[in-house]
Each structure stands twice: as structure tokens, then as C-alpha cells.
Amino acid sequence: MSGRDAILAEIRRSLATGPGDETRRATVAARLAARAPGIVPQRGQGDGAHRLALFLEMAEKVSATTERVAAMEDVPTAVARHLRSKNLPQAIRRGEDARLAALPFAREPQLTVTVGPSDGHDLAGLSHAFAGVAETGTVVLVSGADNPTTLNFLPEHHLVVVRASEIAGDYEAVWGRVRERFGPGEMPRAINWITGPSRSGDIEQTILLGAHGPRALHLLVVGEP
Amino acid sequence: MKVTSPAFKANAREALADKTLQKALGNVESGFITKRAAAAAALPEFEALRDAARDLKTHVLRHLDLYLEAYEAKVVASGGQVHWAATAEDARRIVAGICKRLGAKTVTKGKSMITEEIALNDHLEAEGIRPVETDLGEYIIQLRGEHPSHIIAPAVHLTKEQVAGDFRRVHSHLEPGRDLSEPVTLLTEARTVLREEFLLADVGITGANFLVAETGTSIIVTNEGNGDLTQTLPKAHIVLASIEKIVPTLEDVDTLLRVLARSATGQEMSVYTTFSTGPRRDGDPDGPGEYHVVLLDNGRSKMLGTEFEEMLRCIRCGACMNHCPVYQQIGGHAYGWVYPGPMGAVLTPTLVGVDQAGHLPNASTFCGRCESVCPMRIPLPEMMRAWRTREWERALNPAALRSGLGAWAFVAARPGLYRLATRLASLALRVMGGGKGRIGRLPLFAAGWTANRDMPAPEGATFMDQWKARGGRTG
Numbered sequence: 249m250s251g252r253d254a255i256l257a258e259i260r261r262s263l264a265t266g267p268g269d270e271t272r273r274a275t276v277a278a279r280l281a282a283r284a285p286g287i288v289p290q291r292g293q294g295d296g297a298h299r300l301a302l303f304l305e306m307a308e309k310v311s312a313t314t315e316r317v318a319a320m321e322d323v324p325t326a327v328a329r330h331l332r333s334k335n336l337p338q339a340i341r342r343g344e345d346a347r348l349a350a351l352p353f354a355r356e357p358q359l360t361v362t363v364g365p366s367d368g369h370d371l372a373g374l375s376h377a378f379a380g381v382a383e384t385g386t387v388v389l390v391s392g393a394d395n396p397t398t399l400n401f402l403p404e405h406h407l408v409v410v411r412a413s414e415i416a417g418d419y420e421a422v423w424g425r426v427r428e429r430f431g432p433g434e435m436p437r438a439i440n441w442i443t444g445p446s447r448s449g450d451i452e453q454t455i456l457l458g459a460h461g462p463r464a465l466h467l468l469v470v471g472e473p
Numbered sequence: 474m475k476v477t478s479p480a481f482k483a484n485a486r487e488a489l490a491d492k493t494l495q496k497a498l499g500n501v502e503s504g505f506i507t508k509r510a511a512a513a514a515a516l517p518e519f520e521a522l523r524d525a526a527r528d529l530k531t532h533v534l535r536h537l538d539l540y541l542e543a544y545e546a547k548v549v550a551s552g553g554q555v556h557w558a559a560t561a562e563d564a565r566r567i568v569a570g571i572c573k574r575l576g577a578k579t580v581t582k583g584k585s586m587i588t589e590e591i592a593l594n595d596h597l598e599a600e601g602i603r604p605v606e607t608d609l610g611e612y613i614i615q616l617r618g619e620h621p622s623h624i625i626a627p628a629v630h631l632t633k634e635q636v637a638g639d640f641r642r643v644h645s646h647l648e649p650g651r652d653l654s655e656p657v658t659l660l661t662e663a664r665t666v667l668r669e670e671f672l673l674a675d676v677g678i679t680g681a682n683f684l685v686a687e688t689g690t691s692i693i694v695t696n697e698g699n700g701d702l703t704q705t706l707p708k709a710h711i712v713l714a715s716i717e718k719i720v721p722t723l724e725d726v727d728t729l730l731r732v733l734a735r736s737a738t739g740q741e742m743s744v745y746t747t748f749s750t751g752p753r754r755d756g757d758p759d760g761p762g763e764y765h766v767v768l769l770d771n772g773r774s775k776m777l778g779t780e781f782e783e784m785l786r787c788i789r790c791g792a793c794m795n796h797c798p799v800y801q802q803i804g805g806h807a808y809g810w811v812y813p814g815p816m817g818a819v820l821t822p823t824l825v826g827v828d829q830a831g832h833l834p835n836a837s838t839f840c841g842r843c844e845s846v847c848p849m850r851i852p853l854p855e856m857m858r859a860w861r862t863r864e865w866e867r868a869l870n871p872a873a874l875r876s877g878l879g880a881w882a883f884v885a886a887r888p889g890l891y892r893l894a895t896r897l898a899s900l901a902l903r904v905m906g907g908g909k910g911r912i913g914r915l916p917l918f919a920a921g922w923t924a925n926r927d928m929p930a931p932e933g934a935t936f937m938d939q940w941k942a943r944g945g946r947t948g
Contacts, residue, residue, distance in 0.1 A: 251557035252545075255716065255770045258559075259538045262777035267538070276539040279532075279721050280687050286525050286728040289518050306741070343758070365758040368672050384742040391760060398759045401701045419727045426723075433547070435688045437753060437760050438705070441746040446698040449738070450610035450626060451656040452497070452633050453504030459609060460664060460671075461698025461745065 283432075285420045292383040292417030296473025299382040303415045304469065306385025310444030311457060312465040319471060320409075321352055326468055327407060328356040331372060334464070336405060341366055342374040345394040348409070365396035366403055373399035373462075374407045379422045380415035380469075384443055387467065388422055391438035400440050406462040408442075412473045474592050474620055476825050478809030481832035488803040489925050497630050498804050504626075505795040508739025509846065519735065526732050527850040529725055530786040533717075534777060540686045540719045541768070547689025551751030553764040561591035564769045568593060568678065568711055569600045571765055575708055577602055577675035583693060583700030584608040585680030586624055586789060587715050587769055589811045590824070593678075604678075605670045607699035609663055616643050622805030624812065625737050625791040630804045633659060667699070677703035677761065681714035682788070683729060684766070687722040689750055691766060694733065696744045704749060709763035712749070716768050717785040723748075729788060732848035737790035772824050780859045784819050786849040793843035793853060799836050802925075808833055815843035815853040822860050831869050834860035873918075892937050899931040906930025 249257070260266060292302065304314050317326050331338055339360040342348045353361050366373060375395045377387040387408050391397045400406060416422050419441075430436060446461030457463055477484065488494055513519045533540055545555045558564035564587075572580060580602055582588065594604045594615070606615040610628035614621060616639045621627030628636070637653035640662055652658055679700050681691040691712045693700040704710040720726055734740040753760035776782055794800040794814025805813030810830065812820045818833040834857035843853045864870060884891050905912050911927040914920065922928060933939070 251559045251563055254559045255557050255768070255774060256538050256541065258770065258774035259541075259716075259777060262774055262779075263535065263538070264778065265538075272536055272539060276536050276543065276721075280543060283687065283722045283724055285724050286529070287518050287521050287731075288727075289516060289731070291516075310741075310744070368668065386742060386746075391757060392754070393756050393758050396758045397701070397705050401698050401705065419730075420724055423723045423727075433687055435551070435690055435748060435750040437750060437757055439748040440701070441742070441748075442744065443740075443742045443746075444744050446696070446744060448609045448660060448697045449504065450608070450613070450628050451631075451636055451659055453500040453626070453629070454656045456657050456660050458664065459660060459697035459699065460607065460667065460702055 283423075288418050288420055289383060292381070294417065296413065296415070299415045299417050300412050300469070300473045302382040303380050303385055306382065307444070307467055308385070310385055311447075312385065312444045312467055314467045314469060316412075317468050317470045320347065320350075323351050323409060323468060323470065324353045324356045324359065327374060328359045330407065330466055331359075331405075334405065336371055339370075340372045340374050340407070341370045341399060341403070343376075343393060343395040343399060345376045347376050348374065366398040368398075368402045370399075370403045372405040372407060373403035375399050375409070377408050377410040377414070378439075379425060380410040380467075381417075381419055381422060381441075382415055383418045386441050386443040389440040389442065390436050391440075392436060397438050397440065400442065401461045403462060404458070405464045405466065406442075406445075407466045407468060409468050409470055412469050412471045415469075415473065474589060474811060476810050476829050478821060478825070478830040478833060481807060481809055481836065484807035484809055485803045485836070488807045493632055493635065494630055494804055497632050498801060501629065501795055501801055504629075505739065505791075509736060509792060509795070510739075512735040512739040512741060515741070516731070516735065519732070522728060522731050523848050523850055525728050526788075526848055527786060529720065529728055530849060531783075533719060533721065534782060534785055537716065537719065537774075537777065540721060541716060544684055544686040544689060544719055547686070548751070548764075548766055549689075551689050551764075553689065553751045553766060556765060556767045558767050558769045558771075561769070561771050564591050564713065564767050564771070565593060565596040567767050568713065569596060569602070571709065571711060571763075572597065572602050572676050573600065575675055575763075579670065579674045580604050580676045580678055581607050581670055581674040581703045581707065582611070583677070583679035583695065583703040584611050584627070585678065585713055586621070586811060587680060587713055587771075588678065589620060590771065591769065593713070605667070605674070607667050607670065607703055608695070609660065609697060609699075612663060612667065613639060616640075620806070620811070622813065623791060623794060624789050624816075630806065671702040671706055674703070674707045676709045676711060677705075677707040678711045678713060679704050681712050681718050681766075682733070683726050684714055684719045685721075685723060685726060685748075686719055690723075690748045691750075692726060692746065692748055694730070694743045694746050696738075696740075698745055701745055701747055704747075705760055707761060709765065710749070710752075710761035712764075712766045714766060714768060716770055716773055733788055733790055736792040736846065736848040776823055781819065781823050781856055783851050784816070784823070784856060786851055787816055787820070788849060789816075790848060792846040792848065796842040796846050798838055798840060798842070808836075815857070816851075819853055819856045819860070827860060827864055827867070828869060831860070831864045834858075834864070892935070895935045896938065899935050902928075902930050903932075
């Protein structure tokens, strides 16, 4: 008997059921199809202004830094300024995301912008978030050539563009958008929820930033909600 | 890993006398308990979420076979492979087989308790493959040749001085005079050393906090980002998960995530929550070329339909051990296997046998704090009691305990004798307590009780005498 058959048979023996129980099958199929939200915290509910304010508050609480940027065309200047303020070289790596490719980086002639995944030698990476979540100050990133996953984890400094209009109140609202984009039941290879910079409390319960992922997470919140 | 649970009593005695361990365990309260309480209080829906989380997992367990089938179909559809491992041995063989086929020399690992359960590292080493733990705590204990003493804070039993000593010993290529006096310098050194390993690794192995039937997704939750580097950079990602990790939909994951981090570390959300579905897609510039899931049973399916079924709701947050007065005193190693604290006291006997781990369910004061903080509302004390009953039925307890309880039962069944005996005992204890109200040392067979704590002396008449004096009915 294969491992698969042995495990499923043992489960069915323990549950005193067989594989052909149609009532159970119907229950499971209905539950999977319903995708029903559970208890969604009240805190994220409200209009765009409320969600934006909560997102900023929660992100700062987990040691991310945030900055309001009026329009997408102002992002290159904000990036250059941020790197300067951290005494970092004027260099950043980004993915092929069309929204980032369209930015007027020429306005910052000192800034070198490279494109592609990180090989572990970039000090700063720039990504475009799929969404923000007000509930916990989380940014949602989706894998692909647009925004390579390695940029989320290898650079010391991670800068993320979040549209104020794309800040959801809760995770459930983000799943709705993921299904719209990729189809029901379908997912990109990786979805990363990122809530603050990397940290560890493994030595004497002392919480320190910058364990293996970025030491700093800077959120550029663009536009109005 | 080798089970030393039969030596629990000796292990515990040793732990109580270990001054360094006692100092390290002092961090548990400020590190976990206070933060959990604050996080729970900050979310008005927290208690309702616990109910929902319990009901959700109860439903899954009653339909586990069908959700596993649905999950498998989705993993395959997204280009991944599912391997079913009925036993620990099967799982080790499957993982080593994948590594060998890929010619892997170095394997990075995210934190995974079930790789401890199946002793994967020893097996990989025997096969000539070098496993590298990348969670900071796991890395430290791997250097020391130890096992985790806590399911989410594996090195909670160590002080920074001990870690500094290990780093000096193992990182011998670095400047010997460097400053390693603070956690931050230790962290920075580990980050640098492990960054090389991440970039070198051929295969990455992680556990899974949840598996999603709707989408064929595996989920890991970390704060360090080590799990993500482990699974993103190598040629293949192997997910090792036990069968009860399954949840129906992404919305169900939300419910569990909302109670997990709050119960574990007191965070509103962990830093990195990663949803992985299959290998690298066309056009992806990064990510693993192969994606494997090894589903481990190892005795869990047999727990369904028994009084221990509810234990399978556990999401491994560690709140029960953080709040356990026994764990707080002796730490995790004394429990003698992978899972310590109350959840370990219930789970270990089911996985390794009550004859091996019968002491663990006895290591409880039945104070109930574990159940009161368990996000999945698992009735841990009730289950420990169930193990005690089984142990008694199989006559595994020592003869002295059995005859002692027999003597107590004889007296308790005779009310007149019982009242006389308790009155005399109460009087004797009061005399021994003197004016202090507590007894520093009990004589003879009771000496063990006062070896590490005082016995409170009775203050007045027995309950039965007071009851009678107030005109209560007796007999």
C-alpha cells in the first residue's frame, strides 16, 4: 500500500467513515467554494482616510518608517533623499514592474537604478506593493519579474511603494483582489506579507532588528486614499 | 531524537539546580507573558477569534481525508509534488532521496519542529549532506549539539555569554579579540556567517504553519526572514508538514493568523507571512525550480476519534509552555523529547508511548493556565488527566505511589477516620510551621516536596470542622 493510501485509510478508520460518504464530500466542497470570511476585526473598517491613518500608525508601531509622497513622479526624489539620509550610496535595484519603470529616475542623475532579482550584494531594493493592509500595517508583495522575491529579503534596506488608494482594511479584502487578478483558487508562486523590518528575539528575548532580512523597511505611501 | 522522558524526574532536578538555566528562564515572563496579554487586550475580537479558530480546526479534523485530497490536487496543478510519509522513517527517506537526486551538499533549513521529531539532521549528515539551521536560535543550538528547549524560542535556555562562547569556538576564522558582549553583535555575526550559507545551499527545507486546500499553498511565518531565504534561493524547496496543518481557505488562514502571533510572541502579526504555491513560474526571475511537500502522519491519524483528537488543533504557538509554572521552572530539555510544556505532556505520550513519557502528564499542577491561554482552546489539563488514567490502568506508576493512593482511598472512604486523621495532620503541621505559617523542611518521604519550596502550614481548623461550626450539613 502506498503512503498515501495508508494515511488516508488510517484517517478514515479513525473517523469511522469511508471514502464514498457523499454528505461529507458535499460539506467540504461547499466550504471550499464559499470562501467565507470569518471574524474580521472592526479596527480596519472605515473609509480610505481611516485606513490610511491606521496603516501608517500600525506600520510605525512595528518599526517600519513611512513617508507620504504626493505623486508617483515624486518617488525617485524621495528614494534619493532617503538613501542620503541613511548615508547609503545612491544606488537601488528594482524589478521590471511597469509602474516603477515609468518613473522619471532621470530627475535624480546621481541615482543608479539597476533592474532584476538580487544576488545578495544590493544595499537597497525598491518594490511596488500589491496592496497595504491597515489592520496591522502590513504590505503585500506578489512574486514575478515585476517584483522579484529576492528584493524583499536580500538588500539591507527595502523601500516599498504603496498606493494610498490600495490600502485595504483587512486581509480578506486583499484576498478578494488576489482572486480578481489570478483567478479563484489560483495563486502566484509567492505572496509575501511584510510587517516591519526583519527581527529576532532569540538571544535572551532581546528584540533586535535586522536578523536575516532587511534591517530597515521604508514605505513610500503615494497619493491620496 | 533520543527520548529521555523516562528520566524526567532526574532531568527536572538537574534543571532546578542549574543556575545559568534559571537565569535564562527568567526572560520568559517579560518576553512572552506580558506581551501576549497586551496583544490580546488590544483586539476586542480576540476571544471570539479563539472560538472561531477552535471550530474551524474541529471541522477540518472531521474531514481531514477530504481536505488532504483537495490540497494535493491543487499542489500538483501548480507544478508541485506531494509525498506521503506514514512514518518518520518514510519522511527521512523521501527528503534524503530528493537531496541526493539533486546532488545537494548543503541544505539550509527554516525552523521546523517536525524535522526535530523525525531527527532529520542526523539522517542527512549520515547521508553526507550538511544541514544548516538558519533560524538564529536553531543555529545556536545546532552549534552546541543541542535540541530546542522551546517550540518557538529554541535557545531560550541560553544566556548571551554562552552564545558568545559558542560563536568564538565555531567561527574560528574571525578576529579572536572581537566584541561579542551584546546580543546585537552576536546577531550581526550570525547574519554574516549565514548569508554565505543561504547563497551556497542546494536545497531549502522549511516546515509549514498552514497548508491551504483551496489553493495548494504552504505558509510559513517568521520574524527573521530566514525561512524566506531558505526557500527562495536554492534549486528546490522541500516543505515538511504534518497532516493536521491543513485549513480549507485563505480566509480560514486569516482567522488562525490573527490568534497565532498574538498568542506566541504578543505581536499583532509576525514580520514575514509567506504564501508559497508551486515552483518558479515562466518568467519568474527567482524562486526554487522544484517544490515538494512531504506530508507526515507519524501517529497523528490514530489520534483522531480518541480523547486526544483535540490536540491536533494545536498551532504550535508556545503559549501553554510560556504560562506553565512547571515549564518556567525547569525549561524544555527536562521533558526529554521534542515537544515540552503542557502541549508536549499531551503529545509526547501519543507519539512515543505512555510507557516512555508517562511522567510528563504528571508534571502538572493542574492550574489550568495553559488552557486559559491556548488560542485553540485545547483542554490540556483534561488530556493530561486522561493520560494519568491510562498510566494508572496499565499499572505503570511506581509501587509506592500506588500503595500510597490505596491508603488514602481507604481513609477517605471512612469519614470518621478521615476527619480524625486530617485533624491530627493539621495540628502536627501547624506545630511544625511554628509562627511562620510555612514549613521549610518536611521529614522522611515528604522531604522531596520541600526540597525546592516551602510547604504552607495550615492556619486553623480543618474544612470539615469549620463547616460543622457554621452549621453546615455533614455526612
